[in-house]
Amino acid sequence: MTAEHTKTKLSVTGASKYYQTKTGAVHALDDVSLEVREGEFLCIIGPSGCGKTTLLWSMAGLHDLSSGRVAIDGEVITKPHPQIAMIFQDANLLPWRNLEKNIELPFELKGTKPDRARIDKLLDRVGLVGFGNKHPRELSGGMQQRASIVRSLAVDPSVLLMDEPFGALDAFTRDEMNLLIQEIWMETGKTIAFVTHSIPEAIFLADRIVVMSARPGRIASIYNVDIPRPRPVSIQTEPDFIARVMEIKTRIDNQRGQQEDHSSVA
Numbered sequence: 001m002t003a004e005h006t007k008t009k010l011s012v013t014g015a016s017k018y019y020q021t022k023t024g025a026v027h028a029l030d031d032v033s034l035e036v037r038e039g040e041f042l043c044i045i046g047p048s049g050c051g052k053t054t055l056l057w058s059m060a061g062l063h064d065l066s067s068g069r070v071a072i073d074g075e076v077i078t079k080p081h082p083q084i085a086m087i088f089q090d091a092n093l094l095p096w097r098n099l100e101k102n103i104e105l106p107f108e109l110k111g112t113k114p115d116r117a118r119i120d121k122l123l124d125r126v127g128l129v130g131f132g133n134k135h136p137r138e139l140s141g142g143m144q145q146r147a148s149i150v151r152s153l154a155v156d157p158s159v160l161l162m163d164e165p166f167g168a169l170d171a172f173t174r175d176e177m178n179l180l181i182q183e184i185w186m187e188t189g190k191t192i193a194f195v196t197h198s199i200p201e202a203i204f205l206a207d208r209i210v211v212m213s214a215r216p217g218r219i220a221s222i223y224n225v226d227i228p229r230p231r232p233v234s235i236q237t238e239p240d241f242i243a244r245v246m247e248i249k250t251r252i253d254n255q256r257g258q259q260e261d262h263s264s265v266a
């Protein structure tokens with residue numbers, strides 16, 4: 001984390017979430033409090049089903065909490081907020097629209113004129129110039145995800161929430177996308193909260209890593225990642241990087257072991 005990342009951009013306070021199902025309530029989040037600082041790159045990791053997506057959706061105002069609250073710049077969020085954009089694992093492009101029309105969709109929904117100059121600059125930035133008239137099926141998964149990044153950034157949000165955005169991509173494309181998002185973050189100073197299953201991806205990208213415990217999701221620990229930027233992909237084979245991966249992995253494994261011990265005692 002750099003010194004300027006001190007102001008809180010997005011705050012989660014005492015967040016708990018129960019899903020009501022036919023077979024009873026599912027306790028997905030338990031009393032989660034978290035601050036994402038302005039301009040920070042925060043990664044959230046944790047075992048499958050621990051509530052990462054639930055937390056991120058709450059941060060986006062996409063669903064209600066059972067208790068607790070989320071605020072952006074101190075303003076409590078109860079519905080999607082224009083300053084917050086979400087990027088999902090699936091690029092979610094409409095198959096019947098070409099790239100350009102997909103990217104213009106948020107403007108149409110808001111009833112405003114597309115910011116062509118900004119869109120063209122972003123398309124250039126992610127290497128998609130000349131693909132505007134292509135349909136999603138004509139593009140690779142990485143290109144589709146680039147387009148979804150352009151669509152999110154086109155409306156110039158201050159916060160990007162990313163839910164395993166590169167999880168479905170092959171390893172090489174994932175490395176490329178991680179470099180791209182690092183560059184975009186460094187250029188734009190956006191505040192990013194990024195959910196991933198991958199410890200190396202989290203260390204590569206983050207200023208801080210929030211590790212969640214198994215369901216109901218709680219914050220188990222937070223790590224600072226003080227590696228200077230820009231971080232090259234090759235950093236992932238360096239002993240210091242591998243030691244960091246092992247440290248976080250060991251802590252998660254120990255924490256899992258403790259939870260299993262507790263459940264066998266109970």
Ligand SMILES: Nc1ncnc2c1ncn2[C@@H]1O[C@H](COP(=O)(O)OP(=O)(O)OP(=O)(O)O)[C@@H](O)[C@H]1O
Pocket residue numbers: 019020021026027028046047048049050051052053054055215
């Ligand atoms: N709409 C829903 N209705 C009922 N239960 C749900 C719903 N959405 C999520 N859950 C449950 O809540 C828990 C947390 O789910 P969530 O998707 O937030 O976890 P996750 O950490 O993102 O999982 P993964 O890493 O597998 O994507 C899980 O047990 C899940 O089955």
